[in-house]
Amino acid sequence: MKRRKELWSPFLTIEKGLLIIGIFILILISMAIVYKNSIYSYDNYSQVYPNAGLEFFYYLYCVGVNPFLFILLMLLIPNLMAYDFLNIHQNHATYMIETRISKKQYYNNIFIKNIIMTAIIIFIIQIGILLTVHFFYAPIHFNSMTYPQDYYSMTQIFCQNEIINLILFIASTSIGYAIISSLIFSLQMFVTNKYIYRCCGVIFGILLVLIPALIQGFLPIPDFAFLLQINNVVAIGMENVRANPFGFTNLFLYFISSFIYLLISLGCFHILHRWREKYD
Numbered sequence: 001m002k003r004r005k006e007l008w009s010p011f012l013t014i015e016k017g018l019l020i021i022g023i024f025i026l027i028l029i030s031m032a033i034v035y036k037n038s039i040y041s042y043d044n045y046s047q048v049y050p051n052a053g054l055e056f057f058y059y060l061y062c063v064g065v066n067p068f069l070f071i072l073l074m075l076l077i078p079n080l081m082a083y084d085f086l087n088i089h090q091n092h093a094t095y096m097i098e099t100r101i102s103k104k105q106y107y108n109n110i111f112i113k114n115i116i117m118t119a120i121i122i123f124i125i126q127i128g129i130l131l132t133v134h135f136f137y138a139p140i141h142f143n144s145m146t147y148p149q150d151y152y153s154m155t156q157i158f159c160q161n162e163i164i165n166l167i168l169f170i171a172s173t174s175i176g177y178a179i180i181s182s183l184i185f186s187l188q189m190f191v192t193n194k195y196i197y198r199c200c201g202v203i204f205g206i207l208l209v210l211i212p213a214l215i216q217g218f219l220p221i222p223d224f225a226f227l228l229q230i231n232n233v234v235a236i237g238m239e240n241v242r243a244n245p246f247g248f249t250n251l252f253l254y255f256i257s258s259f260i261y262l263l264i265s266l267g268c269f270h271i272l273h274r275w276r277e278k279y280d
Contacts, residue, residue, distance in 0.1 A: 027125065034059070052138040053134060053139050053141060058157075061173070074202050107269075111186075142163050172251075180205075187200070189272045212225040
């Protein structure tokens with residue numbers, strides 16, 4: 001128990017709590033801006049469309065239309081644990097822990113804790129966003145409806161049951177950001193300046209949006225680039241750069257893309273660990 005507490009304590013600070021609150025305040029400001037400039041602010045819109053609250057909640061996740069939420073969360077996730085891990089490493093403050101439990105076990109513990117902490121924080125933030133939408137913008141109702149083809153917004157991403165769909169979306173998005181957080185964590189071998197690393201999430205997030213479009217012409221099967229779209233992991237069903245070429249369901253597409261990103265993350269983490277064992 002004492003060892004577990006020692007591994008957590010450097011990452012659970014008042015400053016970390018203030019950072020999370022600050023990011024959430026910026027998210028609330030961005031929500032107000034998006035709402036004011038969207039169709040959801042039209043007079044009586046929520047009375048005419050009972051699902052307006054849910055539609056607006058999902059609309060916030062459209063990376064191409066509303067990049068604010070995505071950018072702010074990508075700014076947050078490197079600073080939850082990964083930045084502190086890099087800072088502690090550069091200050092040589094982990095020598096005693098690494099000596100006692102081995103570098104490999106220490107790295108594995110922090111890697112897993114980073115995933116867990118990110119998933120929990122993103123989940124809490126999403127619940128906060130949902131409650132804000134419900135109380136300040138449009139009430140959240142669970143009224144299943146038949147959407148016309150090419151309707152601009154849908155709330156039945158996984159199934160027709162709106163409640164189950166919402167739970168799956170929030171859970172999958174939290175896990176998706178946790179996977180991306182693990183990948184950013186593993187990139188510390190390439191980004192060693194801790195001040196640049198603080199903001200690398202935003203830069204990396206933009207690259208993840210652009211890379212699939214840039215590399216598809218170089219792939220033997222160009223459609224494989226579709227599986228690398230970041231939307232598939234952190235905003236499944238909300239927005240695709242182009243139509244799904246494989247005909248996968250949203251849930252199956254989420255699992256495939258998440259698995260690919262997780263494999264890349266584990267590979268980078270293994271390289272990071274081997275690199276530091278060799279040169280530290």
